[in-house]
Every structure is written in C-alpha cells, then in structure tokens.
Amino acid sequence: MRLPRFLTPATVVRAHCDLPCGVYDPAQARIEAESIKAIDEKYQANTDPEFRTRALIIKEQRAELVKHHLWVLWTDYFKPNHFEKYPQLHGLFNEATKLAGGGPGGAKSSTDASTAEQLLAKIEEISKIFWETKQA
C-alpha cells in the first residue's frame, strides 16, 4: 500500500532532468492535466468564439506538456526492474499519453471534461506506482 503523499519524508528529492539529477514528480503531469480539465469546463461555459479558440490553443500546449512529463517518467525514471515488477506499466503509460493526445478519445480532440478526468485517473495510477517504487 502506498503511503499518502503527506507522509513521505520531507527530504525526499524528486528527479526529472536527464543529467539525470534524480528529481522526478508525477505532480508535473497532474498539474497540466488539471489545467486541461479546467479549460474544458470553461470552454463549455463560454460560447464566445474568441475565447473558445484561445482555449483550444492553450489546451493543445497543456496536453503536449502532459505527454512530455509522462514520457520523461517512463524513459528516465523507471528502470527494467520496475517494469518486471509492474508488467502493466508500459501499457499504463501508453494509454495515459494516448489519453492526452489528439486521437479518438484523447484530451486534445475532446472538450468534454470527462476525458480529462480519465486522464487524471490514469496519472493517479502511475503516481501510485511511482511512490511505491520511491518507498522501496
């Protein structure tokens, strides 16, 4: 079982750059996905065409950032032994990045907040595994 995040020791460093510096945090992907959800909600509530065009422009960028942050975790943080222990991990990342993308059912091509919610749920699954491996 994963400890809730507020119980992880305060000194835990999280890595994300490819020196690698060793600081990773799924929160980076989650914050962008929350942004997508908020944009979808604002989109649905506002029919002004200029606002809607701007919403689509910005959502495209945020979704790209979700994909990027997830890809970095998948390639840079997770190691062969993790993929052995969590055989579903490859699939999870592939599905999550597809959910952030422009294909059918992806957050780029949908303005329905429920798509962003599915993406957030998938990121939460990844996050759970991430923090388990940090505890190990």
Next chain:
Amino acid sequence: MRLPRFLTPATVVRAHCDLPCGVYDPAQARIEAESIKAIDEKYQANTDPEFRTRALIIKEQRAELVKHHLWVLWTDYFKPNHFEKYPQLHGLFNEATKLAGGGPGGAKSSTDASTAEQLLAKIEEISKIFWETKQA
C-alpha cells in the same frame, strides 16, 4: 496561519495557464529548484569535465524554468488586493527570480548547493503566501 498542504481539500484546483484556467501551483517552481540543488551536489561530487559541462547546460534550463514559473505566479495569479495585503510580495518575487538567475549570488552562476537552498527557502515563503490567499 496556513494549513499544511496535505490538509488542503483534495478538490482544490491550481491554475497556471494564461487562459487563464485558474490552476496554479508553486510546486512547479519548487521541483525545478530541487533539481538545481541536486545538480549542484552531483557537480561537486564529480570532476569529469564532460559530466560537469552537461550539468551546467541542464542547470541553465532548470533555472530558467524556475524564473518562468515564478513570473507566471507573480503576473497571472496574484492580484492587486494580494499586493496590498502582502506589501513584501513584489520584493520576494524579484529576489527569488534573481536568486535563480545569472547575476552575482544567483543559482545559474554558482555551483554551490547553498545557493539553491536559498532559492528554495524564498520559494517556500512565496508558497506560504500563495496557499494563504487560496484559503481566503
């Protein structure tokens, strides 16, 4: 008094894009600053010239991201009433972004982790005010 972060309601959304979507989180700046600190530590522990050059390349990027995330908070999240209530806020942001920069005493021009720690402390001060205003 600010509630510790783990007690803030799970449904709080944090905004950061300039739609604006309303999702902000000082964690974005903090994660990059933690990366700078880790890079500095690895730099001091490794005298290989290729490694050190790569460390400087990557630190430059991370420090730029710290500045960017802080600037976004300063301009996009904080409103005139916040600056009235926290008259030190302008100075805090200016000092924090200078600490992430290339001038004397900045994290770009230093490879001493203590500079990154000063930066992290400044971000923590900003974060405290940020979460107070979210509670308000």
Next chain:
Amino acid sequence: MRLPRFLTPATVVRAHCDLPCGVYDPAQARIEAESIKAIDEKYQANTDPEFRTRALIIKEQRAELVKHHLWVLWTDYFKPNHFEKYPQLHGLFNEATKLAGGGPGGAKSSTDASTAEQLLAKIEEISKIFWETKQA
C-alpha cells in the same frame, strides 16, 4: 530628463541575456506589442474565420513574448537601488505584464487595438525609466 533615443551614444550596448551579457533594450517588448496592435487591427478588418483563428494563435505567442521580455528587464536588469529610486517600478511591470496577458483587460483576451495601445503606453513608461537609469 531622458535624452531622446537618437542622442544616446552609439556605443551604448544594451543587455538581455542572463550570462548576464549586459545588453538590454525595451525595444524588444515594444516591437512585440506593436505586432499585437497590428494583429488586432487586421483582425477587426477581416472576418474570414481561418484568418481570425490564425490571428489569435499568433497574438497569443506575441503576447507571451511581451511578457517574457518585460520579466527579463524586471528581474535581470533592474537592481535594488533602481526599485528604491522608482518605487512605482514593481507595479508598472506587474500591470504591464497583466496588460499583455489573458485576464480581464489583457491583450490576449481582447481583439481591440486600444488594449494594445494601453500596453504600449505602459511599456513606454518603463522604457523612459530604463533609459534614465542607463544615463545615470
């Protein structure tokens, strides 16, 4: 009193990178803001939906550049003694970057050239102070 720009010595270098190299010039922000104004004018004069979408895409980028160039001046060029001498400077930069942004009354969320004109006026105020400090 600030000398008109054409009387400043030709050898004056203006700095903007965060080495720092010492070359700064508010013209960078101004040129992008002039672009926003021109885009707004073309937007109003052309109701073709494809043209208008492209105008909004490009305006978003230009406005982001205005913000970036102003942030760089605020953090990298201006020093504590400048903020003491010009106590309005923090507020000026915060207002100018908000005017370039996506909030109410910002150039991203408006296609009215008068918003861009307000932004240009604010940049001119900053520019005036900038050149005064260069003379000092």
Next chain:
Amino acid sequence: MRLPRFLTPATVVRAHCDLPCGVYDPAQARIEAESIKAIDEKYQANTDPEFRTRALIIKEQRAELVKHHLWVLWTDYFKPNHFEKYPQLHGLFNEATKLAGGGPGGAKSSTDASTAEQLLAKIEEISKIFWETKQA
C-alpha cells in the same frame, strides 16, 4: 519481410503530428541519431575545449529530439493491435529512448560513437516494424 524503402509506393504519406495528420517516419529519429554519431566522432578528433563544449551542448539537443521523435511514434502511431502483434515493442522503445538519454550507457552521457551506433541499431529495429505495419 519488409520491402526495402525504395519500393514502398511514392504516394505513401507518413504522419507525425498529433492532429493526427497520419504522417509518421522513423527517419526523423534516425537523422538526429546520425547527427549524434557524427558529433561524437568530431568530439574525439578535436581536443579544443570550446569546440568540445559546443559539441556537448548540441548533442544534448539532438539526443532530446531523438527521444521526442521516438515517443511520438510510440504513443501516436502505434495502436493496441500493434503492441499485441509485436510484444517486444514497448521494451524496444523504452530501451531506445534510454539509449538516447543521460543515464549510464546513454548517448547524452557518452562521447563514444559506439553508443550512437547502438542507438541507430535500435531505431532500425523499430523502423523495420514500423514499415511492416504500414504494409499491413
């Protein structure tokens, strides 16, 4: 068996943007990897410190592009039925992007052209599968 590339019909479009437009081509990753190999060779042949620093700066960018192009193929082009038919595909992409990265044995952290050659071989394996699926 995959047909050699020069026999694929000239009208085949290859997709890579996440509209998605449907145009993908592993050549994008390969060209960047060839660049890494050439940089490594020039690095070994030139001990000038300024040249070597520039080589490391540029190799970092090229390696990041390799990772990006591969990630796009993995998420945007390949579909669940491909992963079923080629169960090694997840692993191949994960290894290839790690080979382009900054960890042990990665092209960012090595200036030995043999690392780039391993990366090129891995991209060739992916490319083979890619063109097989295009024929299907």
Next chain:
Amino acid sequence: MRLPRFLTPATVVRAHCDLPCGVYDPAQARIEAESIKAIDEKYQANTDPEFRTRALIIKEQRAELVKHHLWVLWTDYFKPNHFEKYPQLHGLFNEATKLAGGGPGGAKSSTDASTAEQLLAKIEEISKIFWETKQA
C-alpha cells in the same frame, strides 16, 4: 543526373546541426510539408469547428518547421561554390519558404492542399540539387 535516393551509398551521413556535424537531409522539410498536405485534406473533409481550429494551430507549427529546416539547409549546408553552380538556388529557397509562410499563396494562409503540393514540388527541386552536390 542525380542517382535515385535508394542508390546512394548506405553509409552517406547527412548533417543538419550547426556544430556543424555535417548531417543534412531535405527529408526533414519534406516530412513536415507532407503533414501540411494531410492536414489540409483532413480540414476540407471535416467541418467540425473544434477540429478545424486544431488543424490550423498544428499547421502553423508544421509550416514553421518547414521554413526552419529549409533555412538551415540554405545557410548551413550550401556553400558559395554551390550558389555559383546553381544560380537559381537563392530564389528557390526564398520561394519555398514563402510558400510555407503566411503571405498570399502561402501554406499557412491557405487550407487548399494544392498549395502544399506546390511547396512539396519546390522542396523536391531543392532536394534534387542537394543530392547532386552530395554526389559531387
């Protein structure tokens, strides 16, 4: 006469970074231009306003990449002796990059696939000269 590409020796390296590493390939510009053509076709076939806005956003990026890849070839690969031998080369590049741009008759400001086809034809002309110079 230029040999068809499949007959060029497999060991030919193509350069594109400005170390320079010496690896260039007009395929980079062509792939992006093919993407523009595919986007135009999808745009014409789909009247959904959200899809169309996304198509314009992405086409803008792809067209910018075409321009960039062509500019790199023109400045970094081609040398004075090439411009002497092919006096039409300056004009070809200028026309090709204009065809990828936002002016009248450019691929950014048109959603007609025939514009992208003109761009592809121009890139093919450049490509032909490129491979001739590589043979020389």
Next chain:
Amino acid sequence: MRLPRFLTPATVVRAHCDLPCGVYDPAQARIEAESIKAIDEKYQANTDPEFRTRALIIKEQRAELVKHHLWVLWTDYFKPNHFEKYPQLHGLFNEATKLAGGGPGGAKSSTDASTAEQLLAKIEEISKIFWETKQA
C-alpha cells in the same frame, strides 16, 4: 539615401510575425548580435571554466536567434521587387546568417569579438536596405 532612424515617423509600425502583421525591425537581430559581442568580451576577460561554459551555452542561443530574425526578414519581409532592386540581398543574408553560425569564421565557433563585429556590420548593411525600402 536613407534617413537616419530618428527621423523616421514615430507612427511607422514594423512587422515580424507571419500572420503577417507587417511589423519588422532589424533591431531584433542587431540586439542579439550585440549580445554575442558582449559575451565574447566577457569570455576573453574571464578564465573561470564554469563562466566560460555558461558563456558558450548562451552564445549558442543568441546566435541562433540572430539567424532566426534574419531568416524571417529575408523570407517574410523582402519581396521579389526588393530582390530585383538589390541583387546583392540574397548574398548579404546568406553571408550574415553564416557569420552567425557554427562554420569556419562564424560567431558560434569563435570567441573573438571581431567576428561579432563583422556580423554587426553585415546586419547594418541589411538594415540600411530595409529602411530604404520602408521609405519607398
């Protein structure tokens, strides 16, 4: 004869984005080139290896910006009639962007400020023609 810049009417707008908005200004390229010159001077005056590495990282970026701003002028601003009137224009731009590049005698591969001065002189030649065409 070109009027000195301070006599050009204050309402002249200068264009640079590829809407196109019609606002162009060679000052954008010049400011970056001035930065390169200042970096070279600081590089020569400071033998600290960390400082020198940072200088090379930043110079690479500034030189890339010079190239980009010049390419934009060449493709987006100048029209066929300009190239007829100024037959040297293609060559000027090609030489100027090569001077900003990484080849022999380019500002990326040299830390001698005299290279940056040659680049500045070439930009000044372009600027002269630019302002003549604006007067026309």
